[in-house]
Amino acid sequence: MKPGTLLALNWKMNKTPTEARAWAEELKEKYAPAEGVELAVMAPALDLSALAANLPAGVAFGGQDVSAHESGAYTGEISAGMLKDTGATYVVVGHSERREYHGETDAVVAAKARQAQAYGLTPIVCVGEGLEVREKGEHVAYTLKQLEGSLENVGPDVVIAYEPVWAIGTGKTATADDAEELAAAIRDALTERYGHNADGIRVLYGGSVKPENIAQLCGKANVNGALVGGASLKVTDVLGMNEAL
Ligand code: PEP
Numbered sequence: 001m002k003p004g005t006l007l008a009l010n011w012k013m014n015k016t017p018t019e020a021r022a023w024a025e026e027l028k029e030k031y032a033p034a035e036g037v038e039l040a041v042m043a044p045a046l047d048l049s050a051l052a053a054n055l056p057a058g059v060a061f062g063g064q065d066v067s068a069h070e071s072g073a074y075t076g077e078i079s080a081g082m083l084k085d086t087g088a089t090y091v092v093v094g095h096s097e098r099r100e101y102h103g104e105t106d107a108v109v110a111a112k113a114r115q116a117q118a119y120g121l122t123p124i125v126c127v128g129e130g131l132e133v134r135e136k137g138e139h140v141a142y143t144l145k146q147l148e149g150s151l152e153n154v155g156p157d158v159v160i161a162y163e164p165v166w167a168i169g170t171g172k173t174a175t176a177d178d179a180e181e182l183a184a185a186i187r188d189a190l191t192e193r194y195g196h197n198a199d200g201i202r203v204l205y206g207g208s209v210k211p212e213n214i215a216q217l218c219g220k221a222n223v224n225g226a227l228v229g230g231a232s233l234k235v236t237d238v239l240g241m242n243e244a245l
Helices: 017-030 045-054 080-086 096-101 106-118 131-135 139-150 176-198 214-218 235-244
Strands: 005-010 037-042 060-063 090-093 122-127 159-162 202-206 225-228
Touching: 005 090, 005 159, 005 202, 005 235, 017 045, 017 235, 037 090, 037 235, 045 060, 045 080, 060 080, 080 106, 090 106, 106 122, 106 139, 122 139, 131 139, 139 176, 159 176, 176 202, 176 214, 214 225, 214 235, 225 235
Parallel strands: 005 037, 005 225, 037 060, 060 090, 090 122, 122 159, 159 202, 202 225
Antiparallel strands: none
16 A cells, blocks of 8 residues: 655755744645645754744644764754654654755664654655766665665655755656656565565655656655655645645
């Protein structure tokens, strides 16, 4: 059975708490849940309290990163316990921007995912190849290896986001068949790792998803939703994607 669909928004480093509140209030005014679709907003940590207070009922939220450590002398980091205390239920780990700009390895990503799970947060683990790897035709092997390292000792309460780096924020979207190729390979790897416990794991596609292309991408058998950056900032785009699913 296909797991339910997750429309996960990644605001990246956008929106002050005041702007987050206005966004959530606008969503509350206009949002109608789509059957079988869960909506979740991944926001800067400072925005989470505003989301907790103002999002419509049933809309989830979470962070964009979490420390691998419990607490203590890690200046600037946000712990899983802090995220949980805001009411967050998800956290993105291993986004390609964190891997690239903050040197996060698969081992670090796995440690963060484990720490999130220790607090009952569901990690959204991001994987995906760069352009060079894709051009060499090594995208499946590369992504599966990254997945394996990023899930070391991580339990099955995860979401996986396949995000080819060349499609993130570039306007270049993978074709629905490209997305399905990797989603199916990821699904097989998850089944090998978790057995039947993998059945409920959602595998998302991310990379320049918008209202015009989301239905086609998420219509594929193994694609269970999307992780959306640019098109998550305007409520009208989010409503368009929610309706299209
Ligand atoms: C992302 O930030 O994970 C993402 C997929 O961004 P965009 O939708 O802008 O490509």
